[in-house]
Amino acid sequence: MPKAEAGSTKWVANKMKSKGLQRLRWWCEPCQKQCRDANGFKCHVQSEVHVRQMAAVGEDPKKYISNYSKDFQADFVNLLRTAHGEKFISANRFYNEYIRDKEHVHMNATKWSSLLEFTKHLGREGICHVKEDEKDGLMIAWRDSSAAAVTRRNEIAELEAAEARSGAGEDKMLKKMAKRAQEEAEAKKAIEAKRAAQAATQQVTPPAERVSPTIGASPMDEKVDALVNKQQESEEPKAPVKLSFGLKAKAAPTNKPGLGQMKSQSIFKRKKDDASEPKLAKKVKL
Incomplete structure (x- = not known):
């Protein structure tokens, strides 16, 4: 039976019947x-x-199969790059997106018999990132192998390594601080316990002289004794210190009466006494 002409009624009916996958x-x-x-x-x-x-x-069947395989892989990877980039997507879901185009190269003409084998091939060749998920099965993502992308990935890896090193250094410093705080707390507890023991002994017996640490004492005990002695010395009462700024009181002169011994004198009397004093005569030269 001859093929229907394009645009005829038979051709339109065939297209409507073949619509979809x-x-x-x-x-x-x-x-x-x-x-x-x-x-x-x-x-x-x-x-x-x-x-x-x-x-x-x-x-030459190998030539045709190889060409079909190359075309299928190129179209598949190109659509994956443009549609999803470097984001992971289920292989089955993306294959359904790929076959929406009826003019695509079909898998039955390639050297791969199933989508699973084709996905594994992409992972082995390093063309795509492939991982297995419990819910969606095999997941694929496009892998950018350009020089700029490789340089960017290396820089990101270096930054992550630097952050990891800095984080490890911070953890180490925090551990040291925690250890130091624990040692100080233990030393403080030991000092308080020793003070309580000394207070109990002082109530029963008179205070004894300080005894130097024994030879068999541990360094921790020596540190505690030193801290206790230092605090006791700081708690001992000290004589008050007199401050002098070099200022001495001046003695009153003997020939002058003091402020309390001065007598009040009238202004008019003082003026009169001044007037009673004899005035010196001027000498006139002849």
């Missing part, structure tokens, strides 16, 4: 023909066009 098993890659059922695919395989096309492919 069809079975991959009924797709003929050499002829670029999609059949709707098994009977249609059987009739297509027995047709003269298919036999002639398969004869051309049979001359």
Whole structure:
């Protein structure tokens, strides 16, 4: 039966029937023909066009399969790069996105028999990042292998390593501070215990002279004794210190009466006494 002409009623009806995804098993890659059922695919395989096309492919099948595989991988990775970048996505979900285009290269024409093998191949070759998830199964993500991306990843790795080293240094410093605080708390408890013991002994017996630490004493006990002696010395009462600034009281002169011994004198009397004093006569030269 001849093929329907483009734009005819039969051609439009066929396009409406073939709308959407069809079975991959009924797709003929050499002829670029999609059949709707098994009977249609059987009739297509027995047709003269298919036999002639398969004869051309049979001359060098490896070449055709290699070309189809390269085209499929290039389209698959390119769509993964543009659609999702370096974000992880389920392999099955992304394959459904890829086959929405009916003109894509189908997997049954490639050297991979399943999506699982193709995904493992991408992971082994370093083309994509592949990991396994309990919920979504295999997850894939595009891997940027350009020089700029490699340099950026190295810089990020160096920064993370520096942050890890600084974090380790901070943890070490915090441990040292905690250890020092614990030692100080233990020393303080030991001092308080020794004070309590000394107070108890002082109530029963008179205070004894300070005894130097014994030879067999531990360094911790020696430190505690030194701290106790130092605090006792600081607690001993000291004589008050007299401060002198070098100022001495001046003695009153003997020939002058003091402030308390002075007698009040009237202004008029003082003026009169001044007037009673004899005035000196001026000498006149002859």
